[in-house]
Amino acid sequence: MLKALMLVGVGGGLGAIARYALGGLVLHLSLQQRFPWSTFAVNVLGCFVAGLLAGLVERQHVLGPETRLFLFTGLLGGFTTFSAFGLDAVALLRRGELLLAGLYAGGSVLLGVAALWAGMRLLGAGAGQG
Structure with a gap:
């Protein structure tokens, strides 16, 4: 138990350090963006x-x-960071950015699932399942 x-x-x-580093870099590069x-x-890369x-x-x-x-x-x-995902989505909603909130939530879920699927397919896993 202690080892686990x-x-x-x-x-x-x-993982938290990597999230902080990548998140900070992307934030710096997109400072002027509302999205x-x-x-x-981070969420899409993590899913991939x-x-x-x-x-x-599964395969190897x-x-x-x-x-x-x-x-x-x-x-x-x-x-x-899906907890941060929830906070970001609520912040967009509270600012009245309904379209951005919808795009953010929908894009995160759809691209996250697609990235996970692509990662599995890239290694030949899940063949015949999609």
Whole structure:
């Protein structure tokens, strides 16, 4: 149990650092935009990486349980930001930006799912399922 907690904690810390670094970079590059590109980019990239890793697990059987715990629960759990997604969507709604809020929420979900699917398909996983 302690080992699992350490794997999740270290992975989560590294994921949070990566999220902070990428999110800060994207935020700096899109400072004048009303759309929350920072969280959007992190969520879509996180879903794509999750798809790649899930493809490895499904197709190649190369990641053991501890590695999956570290990568999925820890690293990607610390990296992806759907709680921030909710805050950004509500902020857009509260500012009366209904169209942007809809585009943001819909785009995040659709592109996130599409990115996950693309990551899995890129590695040949999920063949015959879509």
